[in-house]
Amino acid sequence: MSVREKFHDDLKELQEKLLSLGKFAEGALSKSIDALEQQNIELALEIIDNDNEADLLYEEINDFSILLIAKQQPVAIDLRRIIVGIKIATNIERIADFAVNIAKATIRIGNEPLLQPIVYIKQMYEISIKMLRLSLEAYYDEDTLKAKKVADMDDQVDELYGQAIQELMKINLQYPELMAQITQLSFTCRYLERAADHMTNISEHIFYLVKGRQFDLNN
Template identity: 55%
Template sequence: MVVRENFDEQLDDLKSQLVHLGKLANTAVERSIRALNNQDIELALQIIDDDYKINVLEEEINETATWLIAKEQPLATDLRKLITTLKITTDIERIGDLAVNIAKSVIRIGEKQLMIPVDRIPEMVDITQQMIEKSLLAYYEEDIHKAKEVADTDDHVDQMYGSLIKELLEYMTQNPQHISQVTQLAFICRYLERIADHTTNISEGIIYLVKGKRFDLNQ
């Protein structure tokens, strides 16, 4: 009984660590867009430097989960919890990487005046961050209803991405002298769309955790 209690405590600790990892990644996304809005090169550089915190915690979570699988040889639900933890941790780490990619685009844009309004990009960010927050809550509560809501929201992000890319391409065609800046803004939109996709992957992991079945929610 004591062994089981210790194992349950370790699973709970792992869950809390993963949620903390997700919050770190979400904060990195928020800071990257703040750096874009303010054309804050120093903040962008800080985001890149701070990425190691996400990488270190991801490695710690993966090592603990792998160790528990090998040591405890868990069955059924507990094994799914650990497998899901490994998968979700990877998606969260990728979200952190994409925040770094946004920061790098901010640096490439530099302090030159933005020639095209970017007010719709923060709107896309708001929706994406809400997806991340809801997916983390769904994971913590093992709530498949919330997980499916996240996946449904991804369709809206895809539509926003398509609309923004169309605007940027039209502007680029009419103003080829600004092709470099517009290209970086297009990359940023793509990175945000990919963040939403990884968040949907997290939702898939939650459904697998609860139902024991895999679903492709990105279709």
């Protein structure tokens, strides 16, 4: 195997590691919403306990990327592939952290009946999961059209976030005794909104990979 072929295989391995981290984050986010909706404390604790897997994979991606740069001294798009890999890994790891935060909010709410069905939260989650899957597809395919779709979907999450917070504030005025739960549900909405922002960041990194310059897709 030539040096170039070995480097190509290493880049594919980096890509696979990133996709594995993305799959983990998707699963953690999905479980966190299930735990909240079902008020399943055991599942919430499991999400928190398993977070070290994401941390270890993130560190592995960083170490592997640095080693690739040191050994191969890549230039142009190959260097961008490695740099973008590191940046995307950082965003995915943060998404997994938000799943942990939602799990902690679930634990803080405990067994107190939810004040209402978490409709807005579920809608934000469903769009966010689509964004995450599509952003990973865009990364794998190096497809800026898919990346742009992800960024466009972020506007929907932002709109739902605003509606959810308004609704929670109205409930708080009527039932101030529910302030503790309302606070945790508000935090959960914020975690999903921030997770969607990180998915948009992934899209921007894909544009940098393909086009060779930075794009702001949040405007």
